[in-house]
Amino acid sequence: MQAVLGPSDFVAQLTTGCVMLDVRSPGEYAQGHIPGALSFPLFTDEERAQVGKMYKQTGKEEAMELGLRIVGPKMADFVKTAKILAPDRRLAVHCWRGGQRSGSMAWLFRQSGFEVVTLGGGYKAYRQHVLEHFGQFNLKLIIVGGRTGSGKTKVLHALRDLGEQIIDLEGIAHHKGSAFGSIGELPQPTVEQFENDLYSTISKLAPSKRIWIENESKSIGRVFIPLLFWDKMKAAPLVNIEIPIENRLQNLLTDYVQTDPAELQLAFDKIASKLGGLNLKLASEALANRDYTEAAKIALSYYDKTYQHNLDVNVSPDIRKATFEHGDPAKIAKALTQIPGL
Numbered sequence: 001m002q003a004v005l006g007p008s009d010f011v012a013q014l015t016t017g018c019v020m021l022d023v024r025s026p027g028e029y030a031q032g033h034i035p036g037a038l039s040f041p042l043f044t045d046e047e048r049a050q051v052g053k054m055y056k057q058t059g060k061e062e063a064m065e066l067g068l069r070i071v072g073p074k075m076a077d078f079v080k081t082a083k084i085l086a087p088d089r090r091l092a093v094h095c096w097r098g099g100q101r102s103g104s105m106a107w108l109f110r111q112s113g114f115e116v117v118t119l120g121g122g123y124k125a126y127r128q129h130v131l132e133h134f135g136q137f138n139l140k141l142i143i144v145g146g147r148t149g150s151g152k153t154k155v156l157h158a159l160r161d162l163g164e165q166i167i168d169l170e171g172i173a174h175h176k177g178s179a180f181g182s183i184g185e186l187p188q189p190t191v192e193q194f195e196n197d198l199y200s201t202i203s204k205l206a207p208s209k210r211i212w213i214e215n216e217s218k219s220i221g222r223v224f225i226p227l228l229f230w231d232k233m234k235a236a237p238l239v240n241i242e243i244p245i246e247n248r249l250q251n252l253l254t255d256y257v258q259t260d261p262a263e264l265q266l267a268f269d270k271i272a273s274k275l276g277g278l279n280l281k282l283a284s285e286a287l288a289n290r291d292y293t294e295a296a297k298i299a300l301s302y303y304d305k306t307y308q309h310n311l312d313v314n315v316s317p318d319i320r321k322a323t324f325e326h327g328d329p330a331k332i333a334k335a336l337t338q339i340p341g342l
Helices: 005-017 026-031 045-058 058-084 099-113 123-133 151-163 171-172 191-203 225-232 247-254 261-270 278-287 291-311 329-337
Strands: 019-022 090-094 114-119 140-146 165-167 209-215 240-241 319-323
Touching: 005 090, 005 114, 005 123, 005 165, 005 261, 019 209, 019 225, 026 045, 045 058, 090 099, 114 123, 123 191, 140 151, 140 225, 151 209, 151 329, 165 191, 171 191, 171 209, 191 261, 247 291, 261 278, 261 291, 278 291, 319 329
Parallel strands: 019 090, 090 114, 140 209, 140 240, 165 209, 240 319
Antiparallel strands: none
């Protein structure tokens, strides 16, 4: 096998049991990394800053000498840890540009008996590959829409249980997509990491089969759907789920009734200008009285208007309505798979 691989072949190493090590600093890794790669920093953030400062002030040779002084005492521990992480001695190693850091670590591991491949062009090349391919994916997307509380995410998961392919954008984003969307979720990834995770998800799907995806705005919390992929979503068929208001209210109560009322109040405050002073006051009073049903009704009133506006301006070439007298996600999912032409 070649010692230096392109992005596709490098990422494919993860499917063979090869352990991928990202030898950039912890801060670089946190900003964005290849899904599945382990953080294995050659330098700490502080050490990387010191080497960079030396490079700017006195030049490459002095910076390399400083780097060697920092890394030297760590080399034995690097090898010891790598043997634990990769007992079969197979590693895929990368840094930012595929240069000094990954090259030196690859040399060390090879000298210690490992089979090692590196990423040509480093993480920078991977990122370019990701962004370019969002426009090249040829996918049979079907958008699942519906008013707030329709249980779209539950339906999406039920479709997956039926063996259908899905993309759970809100799951990848760690956000439900509204002012209340961060409640009960893990911290959101960076925009860069969201793109990486979305690309990784898409690349594992069969493009010849249909893929269900929830209707979303361009932004999901603080992350954004890549424009090239957003364009594909807007050109896909849209199925709007309609379920009784009682079921929608119950879905909201199930999702949020255990939430600290203070968090719910903050969420209402975020939409205060659009909600209106009176509705905000009524919602606040309902929360204070633990009347979550009334608070949910007020929220739905606002979001229904917003959703209808978005539906009116939707440019999808094929918009369908799927009306149900219940809110059972499993039954709804099965019915969606039987819609002709999808």
